[in-house]
Amino acid sequence: MQDRWFTDYEPSERWPHYTRANAGEVMPSPVTPLCQKFTWDEGIIHGAAQGSCRASLYEPHEYDPVLPEIFGFFGGHFYINLSNVRMQGVRNPAVTVEQLDTAFFGDHPDVPPYVEHPDDAKPHLTDSIMAHLGWIMTRTDWPDLLDDRDHVNQVRNERPDLSTLSDAELVERARSTLPDLVWGFDQHYMSSSSSGVAPGILGVIGEAIGDATIPMRLLAGLGDVDSAAPSHALWDMSRKIRSAPSLMALFDAGVDGLEQRLRSSGEPAAADLAADFDAFLHTYGSRGPNEWEISAETWETKPSLVLAMLDRVRHQDDDESPQRRAQVRAAEREALADEVRAKLAEIGNDELSGQFEAALVAGNFMVFRERTKTNIIKTVHEGRMVFRELGRRHAEAGNIDDPFHIFMLVSAELDDFVADPASFGDTLAERDGQWRQLADLVPPFIIADGQVPPLSDWPRRGDSGVQHAAAGDVLAGLAGSPGVYTGRARVITDPGDPGALGPGDVMVAPNTDPGWTPLFMTAGAAVVNVGGQISHAIIVSRELGLPCVVSVEGATERIPDGALVEVDGNAGQVTVLEVPVEVPQ
Incomplete structure (x- = not known):
């Protein structure tokens, strides 16, 4: 193992x-x-840097024009620049560095203290920052995002048959997505950086009236969340399966070979479901686990991922529909808002009342954030499909050993690869072997003062010595979605292999993204290893009415599969009540 990866910053x-x-x-x-x-x-x-400046938090000259210092890659792993993010607490009068750190880390011991730099304070930005905050707290809609959605959908709808394009044309098509990647993340930065405003204000309101659950309960049931839309479509398909004995029989035979059985069935119900399935893949095929990574499988590239989730959701009762859950949450949200208004009126603090109403409007940025992410993920996917085709044809031609090796190229090599693909075969195979070794390493949670430990010092996965939790143990995390729920834990590390997850089980996952969303319809609660206050798991759990606790360190290793657990989404705790006898303590 080398001491650094060749693409590291x-x-x-x-x-x-x-x-x-x-x-x-x-x-x-x-x-x-x-x-x-x-x-x-x-x-x-580059889109992130542009968005941060458009939000008035930074100035263009602060960034390196080639690699703006907003993210980082070390040991092949993606990092967020903590020092850069902290400027939002320094420059925004409404937020402090301490509040930002709490939102990111809680009380994590390895977080380096903030030390002021002479260039940190930018008092001349204050007026524009406050104007931007005013925009956030009055934004009931954002029509530009609908225009962006129409554009990325058009790019998908007009995708040519990639197999008919020359290598040079494929590369050109991939490069044509770059302006959309820049603009898409510019918009996504605007929505993401703005989505923390509502939780922050509502937290103050909660303290004032003595109810810490106010933020999560008032940011549930917002509706029109793009990342939840595939779940509604999958639910409709699952109802067709559940109501048709012939379809239930097809699924009962197992996920392996299911798509072929479905398409060759000849049954009208199967043909109808296959048509829905194709429409689903066209519309939502960009989604999947690890969807920001262009080499990752998505629902379009590996439809069995969708079928595996459908196989779980079909067992859910009709009264657990996501539409019904969302309606219940929305009604609870409206009732709670009225309760809070009444309590604030009793206090007689007009300023707090005004902030409360502004925070409710700012909550729309939770919805906007999911929309900007959906838009950019569709753009990422168009590049993915191009490179998959390039890899497929050159593996078939014998120029590279495996189609996946195309992702071992760097962008500066694309033209040379097109000119002489066979000359890259050995290099890409060697890189692939080295890249796979990186997955065995545990990246440092914090890189402080620019000191990146050599890769030879990174611990290996499985060497942590993490022990299963015992009955009575309480695992602390971050409160995500309110409610208390007791059920059997099902540890899932791959959404394409949900295993024994059944209706009402507690889903325990390492992380989640929209590729996991359909499984939330089956679960009774969710526990996730990582995540912050506006993470995907929290947003979806609130929409579907599931108690959720995130940032439970090592949850997938510590919670035994099959254990009976209590998930307290109000307190951010998971209590192990009973463990299977076959699990060693």
Whole structure:
């Protein structure tokens, strides 16, 4: 193992602290060279820098024009620049560095203290920052995002038959997505950085009236969440399966070979379901586990991922529909809002009452954030499909050993690869072997003062010595979605293999993204290893009415599969009530 990966960044001298907090949720695995150098270094990071300046928090001259110091890649793993993020607490009068750190880390002991830099304070930005806050707290809609959605959908609808394009045309098509990656993440930065305003204000309101659950309960049932839309479509398909004995029989035979059985059945119900399935893949095929990584399988590239989830959801009772759950949450939210208004009126604090109403409006950015993410993920996917085709044809031609090896290229090599693909075969195979070794390493949670430990010092996965929790143990995390629920834990590390997850089980996952969302319809509660206050698991759990606790360190290792657990989404705790006798203590 080399002491650094060949695509790693040099740590920033100006902003030297980095963190895997939130980054581990976005990209949990080592990033392929092509994904980093093409999708991120040439596209996404420039959009992030632009968005941060558009939000008035930073100035363009503060960033390196080639690699803006907003993210980082070390040991092939994705990091967020903590020092850079902290400027939001320094420059925004409504937020403090301490509040930002709490939202990111809680009381994690490894977080380096904030030390002021002469260039941190930017008092001349205050007026524009406050104007931006005013925009956030009055934004009931954002029509530009609908225009963006129409555009990315058009790009998908007009995708040509990639197998008919020349290698050079494929590369050109991939490069044509770069402006959309920049703009898409510019918008996503705007929505993401703004989505923390509502929880922060509502937290103050909760303290004032003595109810700490106020933020999570008032940010549930918002409706029109793009990342939840596939769940509604899958639910409708699952009802068709559940009501048709012939379809139930097809699924009862197992997920392996299911798609072929479905398409060759000849039954009208099967033909109808297959048509729905094709429409689903066209509309939502960009989604899947680890969807920011262009080499990752998605619902379009591996439809069995969807079928595996459908197989679980079909067992759920009709009265557990996501539509009904969302309606219940929305009604609870409206009733709670009225209760809070009444309590604030009793207090007689007009300023707090005004802030409360503004926070309710700012809550729309939870919805906007999921929309901007959906839009950019569709753009990422168009690049993915191009490179998969390039890899497929050159593996068939014998120029590379495996189609996946195409993702071991870096963007600067694409033209040379097109000119002489066979000359890259050995290099890409060697890189692939080295890249896979990175997945065996545990990346540091914090990189402080620009000091990146050599890869030879990183611990290996499985060497942590983590012990299963025993009956009575309480695992602490971050309160995500309210409610208390008791059920059997099902540890799932791959959404395409949900195993024994059944209706009402507690889903325990390492991280979640929209590729996991359908499984939330089966679960009674969710527990996740990582995540912050606006993480995907929290947003979806609130929409579907599931208690949820995130940032439970090592949950998938510590909670035995099959254990009886109590998930307290109000307190952010998971209590192990009973463990299977076959699990050693």
